Amino acid sequence: MNELQVRSATAADALGVATVHVDSWRDAYSGLIADDVLDSLSVKQRAEGWSRWIQASFSGARTDTGTDTPHRLLVAEIGDRIVGWASFGAGRDSEASHLGELAGLYVHPEFWSKMIGHALMTHVDQELIAEGWDEAYLWVLHGNDRAIRFYEQHGWYADGIEKVDAAGGASNLRELRFRRVLC
Numbered sequence: 001m002n003e004l005q006v007r008s009a010t011a012a013d014a015l016g017v018a019t020v021h022v023d024s025w026r027d028a029y030s031g032l033i034a035d036d037v038l039d040s041l042s043v044k045q046r047a048e049g050w051s052r053w054i055q056a057s058f059s060g061a062r063t064d065t066g067t068d069t070p071h072r073l074l075v076a077e078i079g080d081r082i083v084g085w086a087s088f089g090a091g092r093d094s095e096a097s098h099l100g101e102l103a104g105l106y107v108h109p110e111f112w113s114k115m116i117g118h119a120l121m122t123h124v125d126q127e128l129i130a131e132g133w134d135e136a137y138l139w140v141l142h143g144n145d146r147a148i149r150f151y152e153q154h155g156w157y158a159d160g161i162e163k164v165d166a167a168g169g170a171s172n173l174r175e176l177r178f179r180r181v182l183c
Helices: 011-028 035-039 043-059 116-130 145-153
Strands: 004-008 072-078 081-090 100-107 135-141 157-167 170-181
Touching (some): 004 116, 011 072, 043 072, 072 116, 081 116, 135 157, 145 170
Antiparallel strands (some): 072 081, 081 100, 135 170, 157 170
């Protein structure tokens, strides 16, 4: 196997990011999100969205609602294949805008339990600290026990805050907020 590299995403990575996004959603959220929603996910549409997102991040424009500061995207790559990614930046939620945020971390199911998520988390931690954040938060889908165990192993803890959200065509998604001191 080629060596793992974690680096900043480029516009050329949009298709790989979208593939990881769709495939990981389908596996991780099976039984948590309706099958028709997961089946309707489109790598092509996600790639178009990620291409716009990455371009906005590079230009310093808003990438996400809730913050004027663009988030950034790291990709994990083995050879020429994107096998995972993580997005992060300033907190997007008004009551947590004083915190950094891990907005998403996904690894392709073929690479689960192969330290890809750990490598991404380590790099995100370093980047958030370099940006000046002392503490960060993330949202995790209630019932996503694999992700919850992963985050807890990396020092994240549920802080008791929950929300109901919509994403990827799904609605009424119950999410739990996790926090972590970074330094």
